[in-house]
Amino acid sequence: MWKFLLPFAAFVALAVLFALGLNPNRDIHALPSPLIGKPAPAFTLGGVLNPEAPVSNSAFKGQVYVVNVWGTWCVACREEQPALLAIAQQNVVPIIGIDWSIDHATKERDKAQQWLQQLGNPYTTVAFDQEGRTVIDLGVTAAPETFLVDRNGRVLYKFAAPLTLDVWQHEFLPRIADARKASS
Amino acid sequence: MIGSGRPPSAALAALALCVLWVAQSWGGAAPGVDANGLIQDPALQGRFERITHELRCLVCQNESIADSNAELAGDLRRQVREMLVAGKSDDAIFQFMTDRYGEFVRFSPPLEGKTLLIWGAPFLMLLLGGVIVYRIVRQRSRMPLDDEPAAGTKEPV
Numbered sequence: 001m002w003k004f005l006l007p008f009a010a011f012v013a014l015a016v017l018f019a020l021g022l023n024p025n026r027d028i029h030a031l032p033s034p035l036i037g038k039p040a041p042a043f044t045l046g047g048v049l050n051p052e053a054p055v056s057n058s059a060f061k062g063q064v065y066v067v068n069v070w071g072t073w074c075v076a077c078r079e080e081q082p083a084l085l086a087i088a089q090q091n092v093v094p095i096i097g098i099d100w101s102i103d104h105a106t107k108e109r110d111k112a113q114q115w116l117q118q119l120g121n122p123y124t125t126v127a128f129d130q131e132g133r134t135v136i137d138l139g140v141t142a143a144p145e146t147f148l149v150d151r152n153g154r155v156l157y158k159f160a161a162p163l164t165l166d167v168w169q170h171e172f173l174p175r176i177a178d179a180r181k182a183s184s
Numbered sequence: 185m186i187g188s189g190r191p192p193s194a195a196l197a198a199l200a201l202c203v204l205w206v207a208q209s210w211g212g213a214a215p216g217v218d219a220n221g222l223i224q225d226p227a228l229q230g231r232f233e234r235i236t237h238e239l240r241c242l243v244c245q246n247e248s249i250a251d252s253n254a255e256l257a258g259d260l261r262r263q264v265r266e267m268l269v270a271g272k273s274d275d276a277i278f279q280f281m282t283d284r285y286g287e288f289v290r291f292s293p294p295l296e297g298k299t300l301l302i303w304g305a306p307f308l309m310l311l312l313g314g315v316i317v318y319r320i321v322r323q324r325s326r327m328p329l330d331d332e333p334a335a336g337t338k339e340p341v
Binding site: 031032033034035102103131132133135136137138139141142 | 242243255256259260263282283284285286288
C-alpha cells in the first residue's frame with residue numbers, strides 16, 4: 001500500500017509546488033513591503049517646481065493620499081504618465097510625487113520640470129529627493145512605485161510597477177473607499 | 185598528421201589563458217571597496233565589508249550591495265557607512281534595512297520561527313536520505329546471496 005501511496009503523494013506535492021512556482025501571474029521579483037500597516041515615513045524635501053517651497057507629507061495628515069515615486073530617467077514612468085494624468089483628473093485623492101535623483105545631481109530637477117511641462121503634471125505637489133534618502137525610507141527598489149496612505153498616516157498598500165487605470169480601479173479605489181469609511 | 189589541428193600544447197595554453205582571463209575578471213569584479221574610498225578606521229572598514237556583503241541589492245537581486253554598481257546599492261552603501269561612522273551597531277544597521285526592505289534584504293536570514301524550515305531543510309534532507317539508505321542496506325543484507333556469480337565464471341565488468 002505505502003509503496004504506491006508514497007510516490008503518489010510525493011508527485012501531488014511536487015505538482016502543487018510547481019503549479020504555485022510556475023504560475024505566470026506571479027511576479028517573482030515582487031516583494032512584500034514591510035511598510036504595509038506601518039506609519040508612512042515623514043519627509044520634508046524641496047519642491048521640484050519651486051525649490052524654495054518645502055514639500056512635506058505631514059501637510060496631508062488627516063487625508064487619504066497617494067505617493068508616487070518616479071524619475072525622468074525611468075522608462076516605465078513615462079509609460080505610466082498617461083494613466084497618472086487620467087487618475088489625477090478623477091480628483092479622488094491628492095497625489096504627492098517624489099522625483100528620485102539617482103545620481104544625486106540637481107539636473108534631475110530641471111529635467112523633471114521639463115517633463116511636467118511637456119507631458120502634463122498629475123501631482124498635487126512634487127518633492128525632489130536629491131539624496132535618495134526618502135526613497136530608501138520608503139523601501140523603494142525601482143521606480144515607479146506608488147503608495148496609498150490612510151488618514152492616520154499608515155501605509156495601506158504599495159504597487160511596484162507602472163500604474164494603470166485597471167490597477168487604480170481594482171486595487172486603489174476600493175481601498176480608498178474603505179479607508180474613508182473606516183476612519184470617518 | 186598535417187592539418188589535424190593545433191598541437192595539444194597550444195590548445196592547452198589557450199585553455200589556460202581562458203581560465204586565467206575568467207578568473208581575473210571575476211576577481212576584478214568584486215573589489216568590495218566603495219567609490220568613496222576606505223573608512224579611516226580599519227575596524228569600521230572591516231565591518232563595512234562584512235555588512236555590505238551580507239545585504240542584498242534589491243535591483244539585481246543576486247548581488248550584494250558591496251558588489252553591485254546599481255545607484256540604489258551605492259546609496260545603501262552610503263547609508264551603512266554613515267551609520268557605522270555614527271557608532272551604530274551591526275544589528276541596528278540590519279534592523280534599519282529590514283524595516284524598509286524586509287527580511288529579503290539579508291542573504292542569511294536570522295534563525296527564527298518562519299525561517300526555521302530554510303535553516304532546517306538541509307538537516308531534514310540528510311536525515312531523510314539516511315533513513316532511506318539505512319532501509320535499503322538492511323533490506324539487501326537480508327537478501328539471499330544467490331545472485332553472486334558462481335566461482336570460475338567470468339562476468340563482464
